[in-house]
Amino acid sequence: xxxxxxxxxxxxxxxxxxxxxxxxxxxxxxxxxxxxxxxxxxxxxxxxxxxxxxxxxxxxxxxxxxxxxxxxxxxxxxxxxxxxxxxxxxxxxxxxxxxxxxxxxxxxxxxxxxxxxxxxxxx
Amino acid sequence: xxxxxxxxxxxxxxxxxxxxxxxxxxxxxxxxxxxxxxxxxxxxxxxxxxxxxxxxxxxxxxxxxxxxxxxxxxxxxxxxxxxxxxxxxxxxxxxxxxxxxxxxxxxxxxxxxxxxxxxxxxxxxxxxxxxxxxxxxxxxxxxxxxxxxxxxxxxxxxxxxxxxxxxxxxxxxxxxxxxxxxxxxxxxxxxxxxxxxxxxxxxxxxxxxxxxxxxxxxxxxxxxxxxxxx
Numbered sequence: 001x002x003x004x005x006x007x008x009x010x011x012x013x014x015x016x017x018x019x020x021x022x023x024x025x026x027x028x029x030x031x032x033x034x035x036x037x038x039x040x041x042x043x044x045x046x047x048x049x050x051x052x053x054x055x056x057x058x059x060x061x062x063x064x065x066x067x068x069x070x071x072x073x074x075x076x077x078x079x080x081x082x083x084x085x086x087x088x089x090x091x092x093x094x095x096x097x098x099x100x101x102x103x104x105x106x107x108x109x110x111x112x113x114x115x116x117x118x119x120x121x122x123x
Numbered sequence: 124x125x126x127x128x129x130x131x132x133x134x135x136x137x138x139x140x141x142x143x144x145x146x147x148x149x150x151x152x153x154x155x156x157x158x159x160x161x162x163x164x165x166x167x168x169x170x171x172x173x174x175x176x177x178x179x180x181x182x183x184x185x186x187x188x189x190x191x192x193x194x195x196x197x198x199x200x201x202x203x204x205x206x207x208x209x210x211x212x213x214x215x216x217x218x219x220x221x222x223x224x225x226x227x228x229x230x231x232x233x234x235x236x237x238x239x240x241x242x243x244x245x246x247x248x249x250x251x252x253x254x255x256x257x258x259x260x261x262x263x264x265x266x267x268x269x270x271x272x273x274x275x276x277x278x279x280x281x282x283x284x285x286x287x288x289x290x291x292x293x294x295x296x297x298x299x300x301x302x303x304x305x306x307x308x309x310x311x312x313x314x315x316x317x318x319x320x321x322x323x324x325x326x327x328x329x330x331x332x333x334x335x336x337x338x339x340x341x342x343x344x345x346x347x348x349x350x351x352x353x
Contacts, residue, residue, distance in 0.1 A: 001258065024258075026232070026265045100241055103269045110233035 002031055002063075002089040008079035015079045018072045023063035023089075030092040033059045036085050039077035062092050124344050125218055126150075126225045127243035127272065130250050131259025133230035136280040137249045138162050139310055140336075141227035144247065146190040146319035147330075147337035150223030154195040155210055155239050162194050162227055163187045163317030170195040173213050180213040181220055188318035193217065211242045223340070232259075232266055240267045245275040245343055247336060248297065252282055252289060264297055274299045276339045278332075281307065300339060302332045 006019035015037070023029045034057060035041045043054035053061045059071045098106070126148075128141040138154070138161035145152035154162040154170060167185055168178040170193055184191050193213075218224045228239045240246060246267040250260035264274050277293060282303045294301045304310065309327035313320040320327050 001261070026262050027269060098269065100270045103266070104234060104237045104241055107232065107234040107237045107266075110229065110231065110235040 001025065002029060002086055004033070004084060004086055006082070006084050008083055010079055013076060015075050015077060015083075016072065017075065017079070017083045018070070019084055020068050020070055021061075021063060021086075022068040023065055025089075026065050027091050028062055028064050029089045030060065030062050031089045032087040033071065033084050034087050035073065035075060035083060037075050037077040037080060037083050039075050042074040044072055044074075058087065124223050124245065124340070125214055125243045126223065126275070126340055127228050127239050127246045127267075128225060128249060129228035129236060129240060129246055129263050129267065130248055130256070131230065131232060131236075131263040132250070132256045135249050135251045135256050135260075136278070136304070136310075137230075138227050139314060140247065140249045140278050140280070140304075140333075141225050142187070142190065142192070143313075143319050143321070143333040144336060144340075145192070145223070145225040146188075146321055147333045148223040148225065148340065149190075149221075150225055151184055151191045151193060151217050151221045152187075153193045153210075153214060153217065153224060153226045155226050155235070156229040157195055157235070162192050169193070170210070170213070174209045176209075180216050184217070188322035190319050191221070208238050211238065214242060232262055236263070237266060237270060240272050241270045243272050245340060246272050247276050247278060247340070248274055248299070249278045249280055250293075251280050257293070261296065264299075273343075275343050276336045277301045278304060278336060280304045302335050302339075304329055304332050 001024050003022040003024060004019060006017060009016045021031055041057040043050050053059050061069055063069050128137050130137050141152050142162055152162055168183045172178040173180045173183050180193060184193050214224055214226060226239050226243060229235050248260045248264055250256045267274055274297065277297045277299050279290065279293060279301055282305045287303055290301050290303060306327065306329040309320050309324035309329055313323040316323060320330055
């Protein structure tokens with residue numbers, strides 16, 4: 001699943017939307033988000049330039065498994081309870097896909113469970 | 124064809140599905156849950172002995188009602204001694220003898236599960252309708268796909284009328300056909316005596332669900348889905 005948390009702050013006629021997108025899946029995800037608010041989306045500027053994640057009013061970025069990333073934008077529109085929607089979440093086709101053997105090697109070792117250790121005959 | 128029955132969360136009914144699916148496919152069920160075995164077991168040698176190289180897998184298969192099972196000794200010493208990766212040659216050997224081998228996966232997402240999923244041609248996911256089981260099943264799906272093993276079917280166990288309404292959503296999310304196991308009494312009766320439902324309640328409606336999953340797997344087998352990927 002991909003989880004989305006947002007908060008908004010309205011000041012001087014501008015709504016600031018901040019959010020975190022969390023990838024709880026076991027694979028990296030290319031996530032695309034857009035504003036649900038009626039009105040223009042003003043992406044942040046870093047050194048006068050729009051960050052690479054922002055195109056056509058949508059945020060798009062890769063989130064590693066179990067990690068999260070922040071995003072934010074401004075808009076003149078009044079805030080709502082759910083200002084951001086998840087447009088898509090899919091595996092990036094960037095040719096970095098691991099071969100099955102590498103996936104297998106990356107998994108945790110298993111161990112006999114407490115159930116086995118405690119009561120080997122029930123179950 | 125090797126079919127992994129997986130789901131991530133423990134206690135969702137993987138062993139029940141594996142045993143009954145093996146019966147419907149006229150195959151062999153293998154209990155790969157080395158530390159908390161759930162498939163019915165006889166008195167003879169089990170998977171631990173096979174993995175330790177003491178017994179040929181074919182000789183360790185025992186009849187359970189009208190189906191056949193390679194069960195798993197339930198001892199801590201056995202669980203420690205056994206290495207799941209050594210399970211793969213045993214499963215492949217059984218596949219040569221019997222067209223279908225249905226492997227009951229351990230719970231969790233550790234390497235033991237990955238090893239079985241990697242060796243399998245197809246995965247059948249088992250889940251209950253609650254959120255945590257669905258999440259674990261979805262993670263198992265992602266792992267199976269990362270290991271290039273397609274998901275043939277999802278079994279939604281312990282369904283109520285309420286949860287049948289989520290079937291469409293589960294189907295859309297998992298992108299696999301969903302079969303609902305709603306009738307619990309005949310499954311419970313069969314489980315109590317450690318046999319497939321067909322042996323105990325031959326007219327149970329739940330058999331249609333197991334049949335449907337079996338037919339899906341046979342269809343994949345015929346159309347070459349999952350075959351030849353290793």
